Amino acid sequence: MITVAAVGDVHLDEEMRGRYRRRLGGLAGDADVLLLAGDLTKHGTVEEARVVAEEFRGLPVPVVAVLGNHDYQSDAPDAVAEVLRAEGVTVLEGEGTVVDCPGGRLGVAGAKGFAMGFPGRCASEFGEPEMKSFVRHSREAAEGLRRALKPLEADAVVALTHYSPVEDTLAGEPPEIFAFLGSYLLAEAIDASDVDLAVHGHAHRGTECGTTPGGVRVRNVALPVLGRPYGVYGIG
Amino acid sequence: MEYEPHIRDMLTTLKRVAGAFKADGVPFALTGGFGAFARGAPPSRHDVDFAVLPEDAERALEVLAKAGLRPVDAVEDWLVKAHDGDVLVDLIHSPADSPVTPAQLARATPLQVDSVRLPVMEATDLLVMRLRALTEHECDFSGPLATARALREQVDWGRVRAEAGSPYARAFLVLLHQLGVVGAEHSGVRHEPPQYAAGHLQQALAEDPRTAEQGIRVRVAGDDVYLSGSVSCPRRRDRVLEVARERMPGRRIHDELSVVRFDGPVREERLT
Numbered sequence: 001m002i003t004v005a006a007v008g009d010v011h012l013d014e015e016m017r018g019r020y021r022r023r024l025g026g027l028a029g030d031a032d033v034l035l036l037a038g039d040l041t042k043h044g045t046v047e048e049a050r051v052v053a054e055e056f057r058g059l060p061v062p063v064v065a066v067l068g069n070h071d072y073q074s075d076a077p078d079a080v081a082e083v084l085r086a087e088g089v090t091v092l093e094g095e096g097t098v099v100d101c102p103g104g105r106l107g108v109a110g111a112k113g114f115a116m117g118f119p120g121r122c123a124s125e126f127g128e129p130e131m132k133s134f135v136r137h138s139r140e141a142a143e144g145l146r147r148a149l150k151p152l153e154a155d156a157v158v159a160l161t162h163y164s165p166v167e168d169t170l171a172g173e174p175p176e177i178f179a180f181l182g183s184y185l186l187a188e189a190i191d192a193s194d195v196d197l198a199v200h201g202h203a204h205r206g207t208e209c210g211t212t213p214g215g216v217r218v219r220n221v222a223l224p225v226l227g228r229p230y231g232v233y234g235i236g
Numbered sequence: 237m238e239y240e241p242h243i244r245d246m247l248t249t250l251k252r253v254a255g256a257f258k259a260d261g262v263p264f265a266l267t268g269g270f271g272a273f274a275r276g277a278p279p280s281r282h283d284v285d286f287a288v289l290p291e292d293a294e295r296a297l298e299v300l301a302k303a304g305l306r307p308v309d310a311v312e313d314w315l316v317k318a319h320d321g322d323v324l325v326d327l328i329h330s331p332a333d334s335p336v337t338p339a340q341l342a343r344a345t346p347l348q349v350d351s352v353r354l355p356v357m358e359a360t361d362l363l364v365m366r367l368r369a370l371t372e373h374e375c376d377f378s379g380p381l382a383t384a385r386a387l388r389e390q391v392d393w394g395r396v397r398a399e400a401g402s403p404y405a406r407a408f409l410v411l412l413h414q415l416g417v418v419g420a421e422h423s424g425v426r427h428e429p430p431q432y433a434a435g436h437l438q439q440a441l442a443e444d445p446r447t448a449e450q451g452i453r454v455r456v457a458g459d460d461v462y463l464s465g466s467v468s469c470p471r472r473r474d475r476v477l478e479v480a481r482e483r484m485p486g487r488r489i490h491d492e493l494s495v496v497r498f499d500g501p502v503r504e505e506r507l508t
């Protein structure tokens with residue numbers, strides 16, 4: 001059995017310093033690893049990234065993260081990732097990592113993902129260059145996840161994204177904006193591999209539980225959805 | 237009713253002036269703070285103001301002199317003044333270059349003030365007159381504000397807006413709206429249609445660096461703006477309200493926001 005703690009959308013900045021870490025005291029007893037599903041900052045500044053890095057520094061379990069759209073807001077995602085890595089957080093974008101846990105090896109494939117929508121209510125790479133690049137970014141993001149999943153050799157595999165792979169976990173959000181909250185290409189990439197659990201954030205008003213068309217469990221771990229410091233999921 | 241001595245003196249003067257005008261057939265109406273008092277506002281501590289026609293101003297002053305008041309030289313050309321002991325009586329005839337008209341005096345209604353019955357200027361006319369008197373050097377809103385609050389049911393606000401058009405009067409109407417004394421339709425604040433207003437505010441809440449909140453629901457119904465959704469801490473909630481107030485001047489912002497809680501008990505879910 002491998003236990004995974006996961007949370008997204010902590011949206012930390014100077015004002016939030018220390019508020020979240022206070023809730024992490026029981027982490028060692030709860031889980032083998034902590035996954036962060038993006039939107040770690042408010043505006044994606046280096047200063048906010050430092051708050052995040054300090055909030056998650058020196059925890060008793062490994063921390064693996066992807067960035068979210070808020071972490072891109074200051075056009076400095078690389079710098080944000082660098083600050084986190086300097087404090088020992090593994091930041092993934094189109095890559096995977098394997099964490100050795102007492103219950104076995106956990107593979108984590110991470111990608112931010114992107115919007116685009118779900119079958120039947122979905123944008124296409126057609127028309128204006130802005131529309132094409134919007135959809136192309138979503139395709140590349142899903143491709144990144146696929147690439148990250150493929151070579152993972154592990155006992156259990158988790159797909160970690162910021163955007164949602166399915167509509168199930170968006171229930172509660174206005175249906176009109178579903179297309180901005182995720183992309184079915186992420187689910188397709190997940191279903192193409194042997195994945196045990198998919199976790200994402202971004203949909204603050206969504207619902208925790210869903211599944212991909214292929215039957216993989218999806219959990220929306222956005223902090224406002226959880227109402228608790230992190231979700232804990234036992235695999236195997 | 238018992239009044240403090242100063243008010244008592246002013247009421248005595250008021251009676252004397254009204255009696256003198258009635259005896260000599262000078263058309264007049266009580267206006268200003270005491271006019272408002274007659275219509276239900278708290279008693280004024282300022283001058284006793286009467287409206288008279290411009291052509292009657294000199295005669296009215298003579299009538300008051302005959303009744304024992306002491307005419308005073310006024311530097312202003314829109315009123316004449318007389319003293320009754322310590323009490324100053326203003327006879328206003330051409331406030332802000334719009335002369336008092338027979339129609340205004342005809343609209344005045346006889347009301348009881350203390351023990352005397354005398355014509356009191358209509359509430360709308362009275363407020364318009366006060367607002368017209370606002371200038372760069374005399375723009376204290378506290379008097380008109382007390383009047384507006386007390387008389388709000390009696391005032392035709394559409395006429396106030398149409399007839400008192402100075403920047404001071406317009407600013408005063410915006411203030412009244414912000415204080416909830418009048419609705420937006422009378423404040424002169426032009427609103428964008430609610431659908432656009434909601435859209436713009438929602439985008440502003442995401443794009444403004446103070447908030448960067450994407451999940452705030454904005455509903456606009458008339459003058460009312462309802463904000464719902466969750467923010468991560470109380471300070472953020474204040475910021476959202478701050479941005480909303482800035483972007484939606486003249487509308488009432490209703491805070492239905494909640495602060496995200498993450499103090500629920502951690503429990504493990506076994507995926508089998």
Ligand SMILES: [Fe+2]
Binds near residue numbers: 039068
């Ligand atoms: Fe978020």
Ligand SMILES: [Fe+2]
Binds near residue numbers: 068
């Ligand atoms: Fe997000």
